[in-house]
């Protein structure tokens with residue numbers, strides 16, 4: 020079945036009324052988004068920074084970032100909101116099923132589509148080295164890396180996920196990470212993408228510290244996209260909290276996922292993304 024265009028009008032926070040198409044729920048309906056319309060929905064400065072990133076000359080980051088392995092953490096002791104479930108799911112072999120680290124398999128096609136959206140919007144391609152922070156089973160970044168040709172690295176705090184991802188995915192490399200410190204030297208990546216992870220740090224101050232570490236491993240001019248925030252139980256940080264955040268040397272903004280993308284996992288009505296680019 021083709022895309023069922025409902026032609027709903029959404030008043031975006033930029034004040035631009037934009038027609039978006041809404042898919043019927045069939046995975047085959049997951050279509051490319053209109054990149055220009057997406058950029059118009061962002062604050063002008065952020066849209067400009069993303070365009071600059073997408074059109075920069077090829078990155079000089081051509082070697083694989085070394086992965087500095089740690090000793091591992093007990094996930095339950097790491098002040099990570101509701102993350103012990105990921106160890107349980109990994110032990111139950113959930114990476115072998117479409118649901119991966121999620122509660123329901125119906126999120127699977129949307130997750131893959133979302134990684135493609137991130138790649139399209141950021142203009143990722145063979146000249147980029149990309150980190151997927153909280154990669155889970157690593158399937159989504161692996162598929163996007165194969166399709167878009169960028170060099171990919173996935174990290175997760177659950178060692179069993181990293182082992183599974185290394186064994187089953189050939190288009191990306193994976194390594195374990197401490198939840199509070201990425202195992203890479205400064206300025207190792209052109210872009211950092213992440214879906215359903217940042218909120219596990221639990222609270223705006225902790226999320227800000229997490230983003231500071233992501234900024235550390237991003238090269239100047241690089242961009243990050245933290246998706247599916249504000250949707251899970253216990254996530255106290257709202258989109259409006261992030262709209263009031265100012266980080267020196269960084270251009271930052273948010274999107275409401277259902278309004279701007281037309282869909283998100285479980286159609287979560289409060290899900291939002293935080294996007295940012297580091298100044299050159």
Ligand SMILES: C[S@@+](CC[C@H](N)C(=O)[O-])C[C@H]1O[C@@H](n2cnc3c(N)ncnc32)[C@H](O)[C@@H]1O
Nearest residue numbers: 105120153154155175176177198214215216219
């Ligand atoms: C809901 S899953 C999302 C997996 C994948 N990104 C996706 O969209 O399917 C969240 C993953 O983030 C990992 N995670 C949570 N907090 C993390 C942190 N601070 N650092 C690294 N990984 C983290 C969990 O172990 C889990 O595998």
